[in-house]
Amino acid sequence: MTTPPEEFFAWRQELFAVGLDQFSFNNVGNPYHHSHIPFNSHLFEKELINRFGTVYGFSSDNIWGFLTNSGTDSNMHGLYMGRTLLKSQTGVMPKIYFTQEAHYSIQILRDLLNLEWVVVATHQDGSMDTDDLERQMDANSNYPALVVATIGTTFKGAVDSIDGIQAKLKNRASYLHLDAALFGGYLPHTSFASDLWHEIPDQGTGKKVKRYDSIAVSCHKFFGFPSPAGLFITPRTNFEAFHAQFGQVHESEYILQVPGTITCSRDAVKPAEFYFFSSASSFTKQAADARAMLDNAAYLLKEMVTHYGHLHPVRVNPQSNIIYFRKPSDAVVNRYNLATMGLTIDGQQAPCAHVVVMPHASKGILDRFLTDLGKNEV
Numbered sequence: 566m567t568t569p570p571e572e573f574f575a576w577r578q579e580l581f582a583v584g585l586d587q588f589s590f591n592n593v594g595n596p597y598h599h600s601h602i603p604f605n606s607h608l609f610e611k612e613l614i615n616r617f618g619t620v621y622g623f624s625s626d627n628i629w630g631f632l633t634n635s636g637t638d639s640n641m642h643g644l645y646m647g648r649t650l651l652k653s654q655t656g657v658m659p660k661i662y663f664t665q666e667a668h669y670s671i672q673i674l675r676d677l678l679n680l681e682w683v684v685v686a687t688h689q690d691g692s693m694d695t696d697d698l699e700r701q702m703d704a705n706s707n708y709p710a711l712v713v714a715t716i717g718t719t720f721k722g723a724v725d726s727i728d729g730i731q732a733k734l735k736n737r738a739s740y741l742h743l744d745a746a747l748f749g750g751y752l753p754h755t756s757f758a759s760d761l762w763h764e765i766p767d768q769g770t771g772k773k774v775k776r777y778d779s780i781a782v783s784c785h786k787f788f789g790f791p792s793p794a795g796l797f798i799t800p801r802t803n804f805e806a807f808h809a810q811f812g813q814v815h816e817s818e819y820i821l822q823v824p825g826t827i828t829c830s831r832d833a834v835k836p837a838e839f840y841f842f843s844s845a846s847s848f849t850k851q852a853a854d855a856r857a858m859l860d861n862a863a864y865l866l867k868e869m870v871t872h873y874g875h876l877h878p879v880r881v882n883p884q885s886n887i888i889y890f891r892k893p894s895d896a897v898v899n900r901y902n903l904a905t906m907g908l909t910i911d912g913q914q915a916p917c918a919h920v921v922v923m924p925h926a927s928k929g930i931l932d933r934f935l936t937d938l939g940k941n942e943v
């Protein structure tokens with residue numbers, strides 16, 4: 566609910582003044598490739614992906630991506646790329662591994678891509694049980710593994726361990742996609758930034774090792790971009806291997822390039838507008854928002870534990886801006902638009918609700934919420 570800064574609307578005006586959004590712009594094609602269709606915003610799109618790629622610790626010479634329609638769209642491209650690469654490398658269709666805590670859109674994409682789902686168990690906090698992942702992959706060892714890790718599950722805010730998963734993927738044909746729809750926006754600006762780094766130095770050799778294959782982040786969640794959009798980022802080398810296969814799937818002579826994106830026509834306005842969020846000053850603001858958000862989440866938890874311990878409030882890790890608890894009165898649920906779900910809490914099945922502490926949720930708003938929790942409402 567935070568309105569973007571005035572400078573964002575000034576930037577919009579500047580784009581409008583040069584004609585963007587006044588006639589049919591179209592970002593069809595690969596933003597990293599010369600386009601024969603003149604009215605696009607590929608330069609902005611490429612630059613913003615490069616900047617966010619650097620934020621996520623990709624090598625600056627090994628970044629590819631584009632601005633998608635949403636987190637779900639970014640996930641779709643990650644899973645399609647993973648399926649294509651694994652099938653071409655092994656000749657066998659992969660199976661897909663994710664937990665029940667992953668976003669429901671992954672289930673839809675699994676169905677769309679006709680992949681068999683191997684359900685991986687979770688720990689108490691909702692994160693992936695990597696020992697179970699190993700067991701399940703051993704039981705399906707004739708199939709490559711397309712693994713989806715969630716960095717910030719939708720209801721509990723659990724973070725799947727990238728390094729824990731990678732350790733189990735050693736010597737297997739695999740592809741690891743990260744769904745970091747919400748947390749991916751703010752973690753880079755916190756002390757947990759390295760959690761999302763694409764590469765880290767190997768402890769023995771010092772050589773950089775890749776931690777995952779692609780990442781999806783929503784633009785309308787943490788960043789507060791006014792309409793749905795998503796970041797999709799992968800190493801350029803992954804893209805090139807994918808591109809070679811993708812080129813065999815369709816005849817794209819008509820646009821004089823193999824685009825690399827599933828959708829043909831793509832919005833040109835959003836990348837030019839979202840470019841605003843990739844500037845140094847915007848990153849500074851994002852860092853301040855991230856800090857305030859995590860501080861406020863810690864404050865809400867402390868106050869709830871002190872005053873409303875009977876609701877069993879839980880924050881599963883310090884990266885999370887989510888607190889979940891036993892469902893309060895319907896009056897509070899409706900007033901604050903709380904999402905609810907049946908969960909096992911303290912060994913018992915109970916209806917629960919969660920609060921996602923976003924940048925607009927100041928201490929004042931949280932205090933009002935805390936006061937409302939104490940009212941005798943139904």
Ligand SMILES: Cc1ncc(COP(=O)(O)O)c(C=O)c1O
Pocket residue numbers: 635636637638667668670715717718719744745746747783784793794795
């Ligand atoms: C973990 C996770 N993944 C994916 C999505 C879907 O993202 P979008 O709404 O941008 O399609 C969400 C949205 O809530 C989410 O929480």
